[in-house]
Amino acid sequence: xxxxxxxxxxxxxxxxxxNYYIKQKNNNIRKEVLFVILTIFASVLSAxxxxxxxxxxxxxxxxxxxxxxxxxxxxxxxxxxxSLIFNLPLLVVAWFILKKRYVIYTILxxxxxxxxxxxxxxxxxxxxxxxxxxxxxxxFSGIILGLRTGIMLKIGxxxxxxxxxxxxxxxxxxxxxxxxxxxxxxxxxxxxxxxxYGDLNSVLLAIVQMFVFEKSVAVLMKDTRNAVEFKIVTRxxxxxxxxxxxxxxxxxxxxxxxxMYTNEGTAIIISVVNIRQIPEFLNIVKKHPDTFVYYSDVxxxxxNFRWNKEDEAK
Numbered sequence: 001x002x003x004x005x006x007x008x009x010x011x012x013x014x015x016x017x018x019n020y021y022i023k024q025k026n027n028n029i030r031k032e033v034l035f036v037i038l039t040i041f042a043s044v045l046s047a048x049x050x051x052x053x054x055x056x057x058x059x060x061x062x063x064x065x066x067x068x069x070x071x072x073x074x075x076x077x078x079x080x081x082x083s084l085i086f087n088l089p090l091l092v093v094a095w096f097i098l099k100k101r102y103v104i105y106t107i108l109x110x111x112x113x114x115x116x117x118x119x120x121x122x123x124x125x126x127x128x129x130x131x132x133x134x135x136x137x138x139x140f141s142g143i144i145l146g147l148r149t150g151i152m153l154k155i156g157x158x159x160x161x162x163x164x165x166x167x168x169x170x171x172x173x174x175x176x177x178x179x180x181x182x183x184x185x186x187x188x189x190x191x192x193x194x195x196x197y198g199d200l201n202s203v204l205l206a207i208v209q210m211f212v213f214e215k216s217v218a219v220l221m222k223d224t225r226n227a228v229e230f231k232i233v234t235r236x237x238x239x240x241x242x243x244x245x246x247x248x249x250x251x252x253x254x255x256x257x258x259x260m261y262t263n264e265g266t267a268i269i270i271s272v273v274n275i276r277q278i279p280e281f282l283n284i285v286k287k288h289p290d291t292f293v294y295y296s297d298v299x300x301x302x303x304n305f306r307w308n309k310e311d312e313a314k
Contacts, residue, residue, distance in 0.1 A: 035155045039108050042151040046109075046159065047116035049144035050079065056127040057137035059205040060193040061145065062186035062213070064161030066206070070196040080117030084110065087160040094164050097171050105157030106164065113159075134201070138209040145209075146216020153221060162186065186210060227298040230271045230281055233257070234291040237267040243284040244271055272298060 050065060058073075060066035068082035087110040094103050128137055152159050158167070162185050166178045190206040234240055237254055244252050252271035259266050273281055278295070285293045 035105065036108070038151050038155055039105055039157070040112060042148045042159070043109050043112035043116060045144050045148040045151075046113040047080075047120055049141045049148065051117060051120040051125060051127065053128050053137040053141035053144070054209075055079070056130050057134045057141075057205065058197055058199070059134070059138065059202040059209070060189065060196065061141065061206060062162075062190055062210045063159075065145070066186075066189045066193065070193055073196055078118050078121050080114040080121075083114045083117065083160075087114075087164070090164045090168075091160065094168060098164075098167050099156075102157050102167070105152070105155060106160050109152055109157065110160040134205055135208065138205040139212050142209040142212025143216050146213040147220060149213070150217045150220030153217070222299050227272050227301045228275055228278055228295050229298050230269075230273065230293060230295045232269040232271075232285060232291060232293045233266055234269065234288060235266055236288050236290065237269055240269060240284065240288055240291070243287070244269070244281075248273065248277060248280060248284065250277075272301065 050061075050069070054061055054065075054069060055072070060069040060073075064083060064086050065079075067086065068079040071077070071082045072079040088107075091103055091107050091110065094106070130137060149159050149163075158164060162182050165185070166182050169181060170178045190203060190210065193206055194200065194203050196202075232240060241252065241254070244250055250271055250273050252269050255268040255270065257266050257268050258264070271281075281295075282293070285291055
């Protein structure tokens, strides 16, 4: 009888394992299909932003797009071809250094966006009619290209070019300042555009576009859940604990600490709350003497950071 029960339990366990595996596999497939759709959408955004706003305004954006734009200005060849010429060798090298999934999605984006840039020129797709002020082209191209880049970063890939170079460098030198490398390359490309267009306005437009681009990427990368992290240094953690948990309905983390000047024992309470609860949290802190608090914005929040009623019984 015991053997039969043991066999039955093993069968049930195997069935659960198989069902879990199938469910995970289906979820992964749906996830990858969504990522492919997002990559296609990012490619459309990229081609449209460059063709509609950048090319008629006579300035070069940062990165490989800028190099391709300048070469298009000086030669009869479309920028889409130059984009492929520069990106494909980089991605071949990246295949042996970076994650395969990262490279596959970046290749898909690079090929599609380059093809679309060529197609838009062939079909004579309309371009933004630039008036005396080209600032609109710089701002809106920065927004569109920033969204494109943010989408690719969100799915764990990139738009190619400088990002791939930075990824390779970071793989070889994990503690290097990658942001500085990217910035230097981008500003060198922007500076070189002066010798192509012969106009300082082209350089200034590119700087504006890069600023808006970085802001757009930051907005997309930031989590939609606005939150604030509080760090409280106190000698009365138990009293504050009750206010945070039962009045504010939030959890917290308690860390034992020692004052550097007094060498006395103290505590640090770390709690993440909704942005609208800042005044209420500060009112709690004011009720307790010998307490120091500072707080800062949180760029992203995942999971449940609220207190659950079920926790009270534990």
